[in-house]
Amino acid sequence: MGNRISSEQKYESLYRSLSNTIPRGRLVRTPLRTFAYGTDASFYRLVPRLVVQVQSEAEVINTVRACADHGTPYTYRGAGTSLSGQALSDSVLIQISRSWDGIQISGDALYVRCKPAALGGRVNRALARFQRKIGPDPASIDSAMIGGIAANNASGMCCGNIQDTYHTMDSIRVVFSDGSVLDTASPVSREKFSIERCDLVEKIGELARRVKSNAALVKHIRHKYRIKNTTGYSIHALIDFDDPLEIIAHLMIGSEGTLGFISEITYRTVPDPPYHGTALILFPDIRAACRATSELAGIQVAAIEIMDRYSLSSIKGKPGVPEFLHSLGNDTTALLIEVAANDEHGRRTLVTEVNSVLERQPVAPASDFTFDKAESKRLWEIRKGLFPSLGQTRLPGTTIIIEDVAFPPETLAEAARDLRRLFLQHGYHDAVIFGHALQGNLHFVFCVDFNRQAEVKNYARFMEAMTRVVTEKYDGSLKAEHGTGRNVSPFVEREWGTEAGAIMREIKKIFDPQGILNPGVIISDNPRNHISNLKRTPVSSPTVEKCTECGFCERTCPSRLLSLTPRQRIAAWREISGLQLSGLDRRRLRQLKDEFDYEGEATCAVDGLCGTVCPVGIDTGAFIKELRAAKHSRHSRLLADYVARHFSEVLWAARALLAAGHRAERYIGAGRLAALTRIGRKIFGRNLPEWNTWLPRPATPVRNRQHNVTGEPVVYFPACVSRIFGVSEGSQYGSQTEVIEGLFTKAGLRAIYPQNVNQLCCGMAFASKGFFAAAEQKMNELIAELISVSDGVCPIVIDTSPCASRLRSYASRNKNLRIYEISEFLLEKVVPRVRIQKAHGPIGVHVPCSLKVNGGDQNLLQLVRLCAESVHTAESAPCCGFAGDRGFNYPELPASALGRFANDLPHGCEEGYSSSRTCELGISMHSGINFRSVAYLLDKVSTATSRESPTRL
Numbered sequence: 031m032g033n034r035i036s037s038e039q040k041y042e043s044l045y046r047s048l049s050n051t052i053p054r055g056r057l058v059r060t061p062l063r064t065f066a067y068g069t070d071a072s073f074y075r076l077v078p079r080l081v082v083q084v085q086s087e088a089e090v091i092n093t094v095r096a097c098a099d100h101g102t103p104y105t106y107r108g109a110g111t112s113l114s115g116q117a118l119s120d121s122v123l124i125q126i127s128r129s130w131d132g133i134q135i136s137g138d139a140l141y142v143r144c145k146p147a148a149l150g151g152r153v154n155r156a157l158a159r160f161q162r163k164i165g166p167d168p169a170s171i172d173s174a175m176i177g178g179i180a181a182n183n184a185s186g187m188c189c190g191n192i193q194d195t196y197h198t199m200d201s202i203r204v205v206f207s208d209g210s211v212l213d214t215a216s217p218v219s220r221e222k223f224s225i226e227r228c229d230l231v232e233k234i235g236e237l238a239r240r241v242k243s244n245a246a247l248v249k250h251i252r253h254k255y256r257i258k259n260t261t262g263y264s265i266h267a268l269i270d271f272d273d274p275l276e277i278i279a280h281l282m283i284g285s286e287g288t289l290g291f292i293s294e295i296t297y298r299t300v301p302d303p304p305y306h307g308t309a310l311i312l313f314p315d316i317r318a319a320c321r322a323t324s325e326l327a328g329i330q331v332a333a334i335e336i337m338d339r340y341s342l343s344s345i346k347g348k349p350g351v352p353e354f355l356h357s358l359g360n361d362t363t364a365l366l367i368e369v370a371a372n373d374e375h376g377r378r379t380l381v382t383e384v385n386s387v388l389e390r391q392p393v394a395p396a397s398d399f400t401f402d403k404a405e406s407k408r409l410w411e412i413r414k415g416l417f418p419s420l421g422q423t424r425l426p427g428t429t430i431i432i433e434d435v436a437f438p439p440e441t442l443a444e445a446a447r448d449l450r451r452l453f454l455q456h457g458y459h460d461a462v463i464f465g466h467a468l469q470g471n472l473h474f475v476f477c478v479d480f481n482r483q484a485e486v487k488n489y490a491r492f493m494e495a496m497t498r499v500v501t502e503k504y505d506g507s508l509k510a511e512h513g514t515g516r517n518v519s520p521f522v523e524r525e526w527g528t529e530a531g532a533i534m535r536e537i538k539k540i541f542d543p544q545g546i547l548n549p550g551v552i553i554s555d556n557p558r559n560h561i562s563n564l565k566r567t568p569v570s571s572p573t574v575e576k577c578t579e580c581g582f583c584e585r586t587c588p589s590r591l592l593s594l595t596p597r598q599r600i601a602a603w604r605e606i607s608g609l610q611l612s613g614l615d616r617r618r619l620r621q622l623k624d625e626f627d628y629e630g631e632a633t634c635a636v637d638g639l640c641g642t643v644c645p646v647g648i649d650t651g652a653f654i655k656e657l658r659a660a661k662h663s664r665h666s667r668l669l670a671d672y673v674a675r676h677f678s679e680v681l682w683a684a685r686a687l688l689a690a691g692h693r694a695e696r697y698i699g700a701g702r703l704a705a706l707t708r709i710g711r712k713i714f715g716r717n718l719p720e721w722n723t724w725l726p727r728p729a730t731p732v733r734n735r736q737h738n739v740t741g742e743p744v745v746y747f748p749a750c751v752s753r754i755f756g757v758s759e760g761s762q763y764g765s766q767t768e769v770i771e772g773l774f775t776k777a778g779l780r781a782i783y784p785q786n787v788n789q790l791c792c793g794m795a796f797a798s799k800g801f802f803a804a805a806e807q808k809m810n811e812l813i814a815e816l817i818s819v820s821d822g823v824c825p826i827v828i829d830t831s832p833c834a835s836r837l838r839s840y841a842s843r844n845k846n847l848r849i850y851e852i853s854e855f856l857l858e859k860v861v862p863r864v865r866i867q868k869a870h871g872p873i874g875v876h877v878p879c880s881l882k883v884n885g886g887d888q889n890l891l892q893l894v895r896l897c898a899e900s901v902h903t904a905e906s907a908p909c910c911g912f913a914g915d916r917g918f919n920y921p922e923l924p925a926s927a928l929g930r931f932a933n934d935l936p937h938g939c940e941e942g943y944s945s946s947r948t949c950e951l952g953i954s955m956h957s958g959i960n961f962r963s964v965a966y967l968l969d970k971v972s973t974a975t976s977r978e979s980p981t982r983l
């Protein structure tokens with residue numbers, strides 16, 4: 031008890047000390063949120079006592095100094111996509127804020143300098159126009175941060191062990207455990223560090239000399255790195271470099287946060303040749319596939335991926351998988367071969383060389399080389415879909431395990447057969463093998479139920495047997511690219527031998543004498559470290575059951591800087607479900623549920639974007655809607671039904687309230703009115719929206735004007751938000767409906783409104799709150815009316831993208847309804863009938879999530895590009911977070927999602943366009959840039975053409 035109290039006092043004292051320099055909002059210590067940070071993509075769980083969200087190097091220095099003073103262990107965390115448990119802590123977790131993500135490309139694009147939270151994929155998108163990229167290419171590159179990529183020395187399908195961070199780093203900036211800083215790009219910093227940290231520099235220099243003088247050890251190290259290896263520290267740095275500062279810099283790569291903090295890194299970029307060719311080739315067995323790989327190794331192929339028969343069986347019959355994969359022999363093995371060249375001639379030459387090798391192999395007829403980007407993407411999706419497809423077949427409650435070993439390539443076939451034997455011996459019949467054949471790097475995936483002790487013991491036996499096979503029989507690597515983490519920490523010396531193992535321990539001691547940097551990772555004295563702190567996965571909701579907690583969803587989530595991310599929502603709900611089932615700790619259950627109400631449920635935008643990047647397609651928003659529905663009382667459901675039945679009156683009341691707000695604003699001023707509503711929210715709760723000067727005037731109710739009786743008829747359904755919100759105060763433009771009608775007139779079209787339009791709605795506002803019955807009722811009413819008014823012939827246009835998407839998904843069974851989302855309609859049916867004079871000056875565009883989810887984003891982007899010369903999107907805000915009307919009640923959600931929106935757009939960008947009224951409102955309110963419907967833009971830049979005989983719609 032005494033110990034517990036003193037430990038609590040220690041964390042309390044640390045918290046108070048940190049709160050002097052870091053805002054308390056970024057010091058997280060509540061039960062639910064700390065639990066949510068206790069997960070990465072691995073099968074371990076450690077719940078931190080305190081999470082510190084750092085946004086600058088100064089904050090890192092303050093934090094590590096405070097931790098050192100308190101003797102408190104800490105772990106750095108980037109995107110938390112690690113697979114070996116290295117991004118977890120049961121003490122202090124230093125979370126690198128996603129906003130610390132600057133990128134600077136040199137004039138010739140040969141170098142790129144990155145801050146630690148820059149996402150690898152974003153860096154590559156910035157480099158793409160120069161036909162360059164960074165070397166490391168983990169499959170997780172779109173989600174992983176540069177700090178994590180470097181600290182794991184992550185690699186992938188093409189980079190091998192030539193273009194990884196270790197080999198392509200130009201310079202690095204590091205914060206060490208005492209707060210000292212070394213920037214190897216700066217001569218001043220190098221000199222200062224050499225003086226101030228002469229202890230560290232001398233010890234490393236001395237260690238390197240000792241290693242270099244040991245010829246057998248040098249030979250051993252060189253031999254180990256002939257293949258990919260991320261087991262232990264990058265000790266080749268000790269023999270590759272003479273300058274101790276360069277040795278220190280390179281030891282940081284692959285050190286998994288156990289030696290210091292990477293606060294900046296400059297990469298030498300590598301070419302990204304634009305001419306690609308892809309082929310999927312089938313072989314009768316793994317031996318033939320591996321033999322072909324070694325022959326192909328002499329050619330400049332970009333990648334060769336191997337997939338064993340079990341892998342191919344797991345994706346058989348899935349959409350997009352070619353026919354020839356449906357009938358496979360017992361041992362069929364596939365190679366996915368990619369070539370890349372700078373021009374067409376180079377590509378053809380490579381393909382000819384590869385084909386001449388393949389002609390001599392016993393290959394089964396499969397695909398020839400394709401140069402078509404879409405077809406190539408489809409073939410790569412087969413390979414990339416292996417992990418998800420296993421995730422999908424995972425039994426409830428089990429955990430998915432990915433191992434990552436490397437063998438000398440010439441032994442690959444035999445090694446793969448040995449692995450298969452191990453799987454069978456340990457009962458992992460569903461295990462699949464795939465990987466980077468060129469480098470001899472195999473991944474294998476299987477599922478284990480860690481809820482059962484017998485399974486834990488079986489897994490321990492498997493690891494022991496696998497270590498013997500990989501290290502003793504083949505002299506391979508236990509971790510080729512995913513990092514040692516906790517998973518392989520007990521086996522580092524088994525792989526490397528005692529002498530190299532002792533060097534690694536010495537390195538750890540030199541950098542981290544207190545032993546507080548990510549303890550238990552890479553170096554561990556616990557022989558059971560790999561089976562300690564295992565993650566249990568209680569069964570929760572079928573909607574999210576398949577989640578592997580990989581974290582790919584996090585980058586798209588608008589609440590990622592405010593509350594929880596989709597992965598964290600799922601992890602937290604699993605814990606709540608486990609507590610509910612066990613009935614054991616009721617107090618903790620209550621605590622977690624109370625916190626989840628805001629962090630998990632209320633601040634979820636339910637935009638579905640997470641589902642678009644989730645490897646197993648989970649839409650966490652759909653899950654949150656289910657939770658909302660389950661919480662509703664009978665009374666609230668009745669109220670929702672009442673609102674649905676009296677919808678036009680409710681819209682009338684909303685417009686009246688807006689009008690009253692504007693009158694009040696005129697009398698007492700916007701500032702006072704906003705302050706009053708803030709007080710009101712404290713008294714009456716969040717249902718009272720906060721006043722904001724961007725709130726528009728009420729819209730004029732829609733009437734079925736037959737303003738242009740001669741044009742071709744188009745059914746125009748203005749969404750309910752367009753019927754509530756009119757134009758901003760002082761605007762010289764007409765309302766959205768007027769502008770769209772005007773555009774129709776220019777194009778020779780005639781708008782017809784559905785009967786009783788003011789009573790109609792697609793039900794989105796009800797569905798997002800979990801009132802599914804009311805939502806369904808509104809949708810059915812709308813569809814019936816649209817069938818009637820369109821007569822099954824007329825096109826139907828909805829002026830708000832989310833409503834159009836929802837209507838489409840419901841009406842898809844009714845083939846007669848031709849439903850258009852506004853940007854799609856304007857692009858297809860109006861643009862060809864008007865004359866456009868492009869606008870000058872920078873213009874912002876925001877694609878609503880519904881368009882991204884349903885693949886309509888290109889329509890909006892293309893339309894804006896047709897109308898304006900300089901078009902820009904804000905990459906920091908994949909979703910605006912306004913979430914229908916949620917942004918009125920929880921303004922902190924869009925405020926957080928849009929925090930850097932205006933900075934992402936170029937200077938002088940004062941107008942922006944989108945296709946969702948509430949997104950436009952939210953962005954205007956929180957970025958100060960006036961966003962409106964894309965219809966306004968087209969109207970501004972277009973004039974009518976003289977039309978003799980208009981083309982039919």
Ligand SMILES: Cc1cc2nc3c(=O)[nH]c(=O)nc-3n(C[C@H](O)[C@H](O)[C@H](O)COP(=O)(O)OP(=O)(O)OC[C@H]3O[C@@H](n4cnc5c(N)ncnc54)[C@H](O)[C@@H]3O)c2cc1C
Pocket residue numbers: 070071105106107108109110111112113116117126146167168169170173174175176177178179180181182183184185186187285286287288290291292293417511512513548551580581
């Ligand atoms: C589906 C899936 C596929 C994957 N595919 C690959 C693959 O092909 N190749 C591959 O190599 N890996 C792969 N990974 C593993 C992982 O995504 C990568 O290693 C990735 O680079 C980790 O980056 P991160 O930002 O998530 O780092 P994190 O997981 O947050 O951290 C990784 C390690 O780095 C440390 N760290 C993080 N930031 C810093 C910093 N600024 N300074 C010092 N230490 C820091 C952490 O303490 C931790 O030890 C995959 C993961 C998943 C889930």
